[in-house]
């Protein structure tokens with residue numbers, strides 16, 4: 001099983017990690033043999049895994065040559081993480097707890113490597129980790145397929161009114177006899193706009209090309225390669241053009257100071273009335289109050305969200321009263337294989353950091 005995972009990971013890393021392809025090759029040949037050197041006193045390195053549900057595939061790699069401590073609480077309890085991180089050489093940061101100066105101080109100056117088990121690292125004070133010169137890894141790429149599947153599911157469900165349809169049945173309002181009842185939006189021949197056009201967005205575009213879409217517009221800081229543009233019939237445009245010309249708008253950007261709340265009333269006002277919004281990135285990119293208003297007043301047609309603010313969303317949140325909103329509880333990468341792959345990458349990141357080698361997927 002583990003060997004199978006390795007070969008799959010190797011292939012996906014080699015094909016997808018353009019810049020890191022060479023690193024990945026080296027990594028995959030050395031990792032199986034990587035003997036993490038002992039620290040000065042000939043003691044094993046100590047690694048804290050901050051979440052008890054980090055898949056065994058990752059833990060097994062760590063325990064080969066290191067001493068592994070695993071936090072016990074689900075959900076995680078910060079006090080436990082801080083206490084158990086004291087004196088460790090590395091952290092496998094399994095949840096989305098704030099990884100900041102407080103956490104780094106709690107571990108101590110001997111800390112040599114950290115990896116998260118996520119693609120987005122908005123909960124990490126990257127500048128602080130960098131300032132302390134601690135290598136930091138994360139786990140992008142391996143979750144692209146799973147998140148892209150979720151995005152396509154949300155897009156179809158919102159465009160074709162799956163949630164509203166279910167409500168009709170539940171409330172005995174299934175109206176037979178009409179020809180114009182519960183009509184939705186076509187994906188075929190549509191223009192799909194992406195806010196952010198990295199690995200996840202491109203994986204979504206790849207899937208949607210099978211649905212015979214017309215073209216892709218994307219808004220990013222940097223243009224992607226001409227090859228990628230050709231492959232997805234994609235064109236870089238400014239934010240307002242993307243909003244006004246897209247039938248589907250998919251948020252696939254990191255949450256940063258620049259992107260926080262950028263999808264607000266002004267943005268929704270520029271979108272087509274028939275447009276469908278999908279967010280599989282971070283809830284904070286959307287001004288949720290404004291989205292509520294836009295959906296309630298049918299300023300846009302529908303939305304599908306895998307991420308929101310806060311998470312978990314309380315059951316009495318007004319968003320849940322909207323028939324034209326499909327909500328998922330942040331299930332983007334939640335498949336067994338993807339989680340195992342993420343743990344394996346995170347473990348490799350940590351081990352390579354301890355060995356003084358470049359991480360498989362460095363975060364900075």
Ligand SMILES: *[C@@H]1O[C@H](CO)[C@@H](O)[C@H](O)[C@H]1NC(C)=O
Nearest residue numbers: 261262263264265266267290
């Ligand atoms: C929405 O965000 C834009 C850009 O950040 C800003 O210029 C605009 O004033 C905002 N609109 C509202 C209604 O807050």
